[in-house]
Amino acid sequence: xxxxxxxxxxxxxxxxxxxxxxxxxxxxxxxxxxxxxxxxxxxxxxxxxxxxxxxxxxxxxxxxxxxxxxxxxxxxxxxxxxxxxxxxxxxxxxxxxxxxxxxxxxxxxxxxxxxxxxxxxxxxxxxxxxxxxxxxxxxxxxxxxxxxxxxxxxxxxxxxxxxxxxxxxxxxxxxxxxxxxxxxxxxxxxxxxxxxxxxxxxxxxxxxxxxxxxxxxxxxxxxxxxxxxxxxxxxxxxxxxxxxxxxxxxxxxxxxxxxxxxxxxxxxxxxxxxxxxxxxxxxxxxxxxxxxxxxxxxxxxxxxxxxxxxxxxxxxxxxxxxxxxxxxxxxxxxxxxxxxxxxxxxxxxxxxxxxxxxxxxxxxxxxxxxxxxxxxxxxxxxxxxxxxxxxxxxxxxxxxxxxxxxxxxxxxxxxxxxxxxxxxxxxxxxxxxxxxxxxxxxxxxxxxxxxxxxxxxxxxxxxxxxxxxxxxxxxxxxxxxxxxxxxxxxxxxxxxxxxxxxxxxxxxxxxxxxxxxxxxxxxxxxxxxxxxxxxxxxxxxxxxxxxxxxxxxxxxxxxxxxxxxxxxxxxxxxxxxxxxxxxxxxxxxxxxxxxxxxxxxxxxxxxxxxxxxxxxxxxxxxxxxxxxxxxxxxxxxxxxxxxxxxxxxxxxxxx
Amino acid sequence: xxxxxxxxxxxxxxxxxxxxxxxxxxxxxxxxxxxxxxxxxxxxxxxxxxxxxxxxxxxxxxxxxxxxxxxxxxxxxxxxxxxxxxxxxxxxxxxxxxxx
Numbered sequence: 001x002x003x004x005x006x007x008x009x010x011x012x013x014x015x016x017x018x019x020x021x022x023x024x025x026x027x028x029x030x031x032x033x034x035x036x037x038x039x040x041x042x043x044x045x046x047x048x049x050x051x052x053x054x055x056x057x058x059x060x061x062x063x064x065x066x067x068x069x070x071x072x073x074x075x076x077x078x079x080x081x082x083x084x085x086x087x088x089x090x091x092x093x094x095x096x097x098x099x100x101x102x103x104x105x106x107x108x109x110x111x112x113x114x115x116x117x118x119x120x121x122x123x124x125x126x127x128x129x130x131x132x133x134x135x136x137x138x139x140x141x142x143x144x145x146x147x148x149x150x151x152x153x154x155x156x157x158x159x160x161x162x163x164x165x166x167x168x169x170x171x172x173x174x175x176x177x178x179x180x181x182x183x184x185x186x187x188x189x190x191x192x193x194x195x196x197x198x199x200x201x202x203x204x205x206x207x208x209x210x211x212x213x214x215x216x217x218x219x220x221x222x223x224x225x226x227x228x229x230x231x232x233x234x235x236x237x238x239x240x241x242x243x244x245x246x247x248x249x250x251x252x253x254x255x256x257x258x259x260x261x262x263x264x265x266x267x268x269x270x271x272x273x274x275x276x277x278x279x280x281x282x283x284x285x286x287x288x289x290x291x292x293x294x295x296x297x298x299x300x301x302x303x304x305x306x307x308x309x310x311x312x313x314x315x316x317x318x319x320x321x322x323x324x325x326x327x328x329x330x331x332x333x334x335x336x337x338x339x340x341x342x343x344x345x346x347x348x349x350x351x352x353x354x355x356x357x358x359x360x361x362x363x364x365x366x367x368x369x370x371x372x373x374x375x376x377x378x379x380x381x382x383x384x385x386x387x388x389x390x391x392x393x394x395x396x397x398x399x400x401x402x403x404x405x406x407x408x409x410x411x412x413x414x415x416x417x418x419x420x421x422x423x424x425x426x427x428x429x430x431x432x433x434x435x436x437x438x439x440x441x442x443x444x445x446x447x448x449x450x451x452x453x454x455x456x457x458x459x460x461x462x463x464x465x466x467x468x469x470x471x472x473x474x475x476x477x478x479x480x481x482x483x484x485x486x487x488x489x490x491x492x493x494x495x496x497x498x499x500x501x502x503x504x505x506x507x508x509x510x511x512x513x514x515x516x517x518x519x520x521x522x523x524x525x526x527x528x529x530x531x532x533x534x535x536x537x538x539x540x541x542x543x544x545x546x547x548x549x550x551x552x553x554x555x556x557x558x559x560x561x562x563x564x565x566x567x568x569x570x571x572x573x574x575x576x577x578x579x580x581x582x583x584x585x586x587x588x589x590x591x592x593x594x595x596x597x598x599x600x601x602x603x604x605x606x607x608x609x610x611x612x613x614x615x616x617x618x619x620x621x622x623x624x625x626x627x628x629x630x631x632x633x634x635x636x637x638x639x640x641x642x643x644x645x646x647x648x649x650x651x652x653x654x655x
Numbered sequence: 656x657x658x659x660x661x662x663x664x665x666x667x668x669x670x671x672x673x674x675x676x677x678x679x680x681x682x683x684x685x686x687x688x689x690x691x692x693x694x695x696x697x698x699x700x701x702x703x704x705x706x707x708x709x710x711x712x713x714x715x716x717x718x719x720x721x722x723x724x725x726x727x728x729x730x731x732x733x734x735x736x737x738x739x740x741x742x743x744x745x746x747x748x749x750x751x752x753x754x755x
Contacts, residue, residue, distance in 0.1 A: 519707075554714050580707035581714070582690075628718055 042483060043493045045072040050513070053445050053506050055458060056115045056129050057479065059083075060500030063110040065131050065142060070445070070456050070506065071481055073495025081140045081149045082110030082133045086596035090149075093598055094572070094607040095527075096296070098305035102136055102154050103290045111135045114164060114229075114441075114503040117144075118171040118212070122234050122450035126511035128212050130165040130174045137161030139176050139205055141212050146298065146517050153214045154291035156311055157184045157201040157221075163230040166448060167207075169238045173272065174214065176203040177243055181224035181250075185287065194252040198224035201313075202243065204272060213295065218279055218312040219287075220270060220323065223376040224250050226259070227268070228333055229400075234450050235341035237359040239273035242344050244328070244335035248375070259331065260350060264383070266325040266375075267335055267346050269362065274321050275314055283319060284312040299526045301604050317377030324366060325380040326357050334400035338409065338424055339450045343388055347398035347411065354398055354411060356427065358388035389427040394420045399440060400503075402447040404454025404484055412439040412459060419459055419482065421489060433489045435480055437463040444484070445506030453508060457482040457489065460501035467494055477501055518582040520603030527605035529574030534558040539650045546571045546648070552586040552600065553578040554627040556652065557620070560635030564648035567612055567641060573598070573620075576605040587623030590637065597623045612639040660749055667745025670738050673698040680704065683712060694724070698738060699731045 045051055051069025059066055063083030067076045080090035082100070091100045091108060100106055110133035118128040128150075129142040137155035142148065155161055155176045163177030181198040183189055189197060199221045206217040225245040233240035248265045251258030278284065289311050296303040316323040330348030332355075337344050344357040365385040372380050397415030404410070408430065411420050417438050421431040441460045445453040464478040477500055481493040522532055531537050531549040537558045540547045546569050551558045557575075565571055577586050579602035589597040590610050598606040612618065622633035640646045677695035682704070684691040692712050693704025701724060703709050713723045 554717070579714075581711045 039490065039492045043071040043073065043481065045069065045074070050509060052509060053453070053456065054509055054512055055443065055445070055504050055506045056117070056131075057443075057458075057460070057497050057504040058112050058115050058131060058502040059498045060113070060477070060502055061111050062499030063112050063133065064498065065112060065115055065129065066498045066501075067147070068479075068495070068497070069509075070458070071492065073479070073481060073493050075496075075498075077147060078498055079142055079147055079149060081131055081142065082107075082112050082138065082152075084108045084596075087599065089596045089598045089606060089608065092596035092608070094609065095302040095605075098303040099149060099152055099294045099296060101294055101305035102138065102292045103156070103307065104136060107136050109135075110138065112140075112499075112502075113162060114166065115505045116165055116167045116174070116448055116503075117505045117507055118207070119167055119169055119449055120171070122169045122238070124446050124449050124451075124505075124507050124511065125171075126507055126515065128171075129505060130167060132161050132164035132176060134161050134179075137164075137176065137178070139165045139174055139214065141174075141207075141214060143212075143298075144512050145515050148296065150296045150298070151212070151214055152292075152294045153205060153216065154293070155201075155203050155205075155216070156289040156291040157182075157199075157219060157287070157313075158203060160226075163202070163227045163243050166230050166232055166241075168232040168241070168272075169234050169450070171207050171209065173217065174205045174207055175230055175232070175241055176205060177227040177230050178202070179226050179228060181226065184221060185289070191252050194224060195250045196224070198250070198252075200225055200227050202227060202230075202241075202268075202270065204275065214293075216291075216308075216311055218275060218284060218314055220275065220314045220316055222268065222316060222323070223248075223378070225266070229335045231335055231337045231344075231448060233337055233341050233359065234339065237337065237341035237344075239271065240359075241270040241272055242326075242335050242337060243268040243270065244332040244346060246331035246333075246349075264327040264329050265331050265348075266380070267328045267332060267344060267357065268378075269324045269326055269344075271322055274319075278314055278319050278322065279312060284314050286310050287313045298520070299524055301520070301525065301527045301606065323378045324362070325375060325378055326362065326386055327372070327380060327383045328355050328357070329353070334398070334411075336401040336403075336409075338403050339405050339452060341450075343424060345401045345409065345411070347401065349397060349399070349414075351398070352393060352396075354391035354394050354401075354422075356388045356390065356424075357386050361388065362386045389425075391422050391427045391429065394422060394429055395432065400442055402442050402444040402457070403452055404444055405446075405452040406454055408454075408484075410442060410444070410457055410484065410489075412442045414438050414440065414462070419457065419489065421484070431488045433482065433491060435459045435461055436467050436478075436494070437461060437465060439480075441501070441503040443504040443506055445508065447506070453506070455483070455485055456492075456506075457484045458504055458506070460497070460504060462500070468496065479504075519580055520601060522576075522578065522580055522603040525576070525603055525605060527574075527576070529572075529607060530605045531574070531576045532578070534578075534652065537650070537652075539564075539648050541648055544569050548573050548575075548650075550575045550588075551578050552576070552588065552622065552633075554584070555622075555629035555633045557588070557622075557633065557635045558652040559650035560652055562635070562648075562650045563638040563640075564646045565612060565637055565639050566644050566646070567615060567639060569612060571610045571612065571637075572607055573610065574605060574607045575600055577602050579603070584626060585624050586626050586633070588620060589623055590620035591618050599624060612637075615639055615641050663749035664746060667742055667749055670742055673738055674735075677702070683715075698734045701726070701728075 053070040084091035137158040158178040160179035162179035184199040247259035328346035330351035332346040334347040370385040395413035577600040679696040
């Protein structure tokens, strides 16, 4: 009996030991079942229910903007902005082709980087989302009512439009800074002449408070550094804009070495209220240039492109008080301002510490003229006089910082692949969590505002490797969702994104969802080729151009039989969707069309061009499964030989 | 005034509400219509409950071969004078007539 007892105790303690060991293993990073299921609960949005936040995630080299829900990570829509989209006919139909016009002609692609939301009184207001095109510099404005790109303005004198498109506290301006300095105006000079001859243009794009229309108010022509990122001052620092710079060495070749020489580069602090004063006082030059301004009109469902010829330019070397340089170690990338507007965080990519500048100290240093020399006539402030603090050894390769509004900052580290939480004021590291892998930007909804919604953090990664099922050499792009409500961050979810997710912007769904438009009112449609009833449908020939005024409604086109088209004609299908019901789009395309389908929302008119090349009878059909009789929604066009005398004839059901 | 008289007068006035509210509401519900389609039938017209509802009901009815809901019916011309006449008669009876 005693032996049995001992055996029992022995086996029990072995069992206990085993349990303890396995607990220990769980604690060392691998996920325990309990933790995983609770994370699943927190990101699970039951069927039919809605997410708590919208996330507008840049499509990177896709040129578009993706809308996801948080916390689920589900993808709702990809808004075409800077690249063609055959699904929505963006850039393919006659109405949106002007949106992609530039001073270089029609450009079908770009690299979209930093979405930012409009603000009123320092808080996001849910009206517009702005995003920049990096390659051929442009800023786009997207309506958060229709979720369509409404306006694109080209930025002249700029190249690598990277320190963009950040919005000031009352959406006074959207800022667009150049990453690459270039000769301004452009001219044929030796690249060796970079130093002193190349300039960096920082553009202040005025936003009309009612309609949101954009106009370049002025540009500040800065020394030939690389202007990497920017954030606006807020609260007490409202009226200032802070730009990180690298390549203050002004190298033009092998920048990885030659632009990493200086111990400190700068954060450029721009006093844009001062700039407004100088503009008012006439201290600007009008520089002739050429840039496109493209506007989509919701009532005509059409875009127009106009070329602008002039821009106002300010020279900071001649205008005291306009710009100051804040020395910041080691090629800073992110330049982030905390919700109070006091702290400016510079993330020196190659530095072992995070540098935080104080706005109050900066003003004092300016007042007391604590300068350490100047660069191109711009005062360089004394580092110690403006430094608020340093986060010591936070990680490797700091890139970007966001804030939770509760006194904490979260910085991404590319090289050590982690997000680090630290405290403003004490500069102490509170927590760190790995990312998978090599995180770039991060986003807390309301991040670039006085009022962040510090519940979730989205980390956007540059590398995913083994995180998802493999899809050949090119694997998916990815973001990760962290819960930041507790002391410790918790990784909740991986979710795929489109393109390379650079920055993102987030907002509570309650701010945006109620304004989302359901249909376009047919009675408000002012498209020049609109057809509002089936009785008004017609086909009109003007020489070789044939205009079909067509309508679509469940489940037919009118007209759906057309004769008298000839090889060599240019046939314009002007198609109006007569539906006035939510979520009843129709599509249309015809065999052999050298363009995309049209996907037409209720009440909208769109146009595509078809140039028939072969004699015969050719079908067209509805491309969006619209109704129970969708398969019946089709029609025919008879194409006769070139020079045929067949007259135009069109009908629906013989009428 | 006698209670029966008051009741008669009030009763005679009540049909006037037909000029303020619809007399009948038809609501069509379906899973893909989280906001149901609705028709308000008034004394002199049929109206959308929400904008475009009748147009959308007609589109649905079209699948099953139904005629469009008419914009005008004879009853709309007849109802209002009839109701007004009834109200006037009712008031006359209420005020003038004495029951013994």
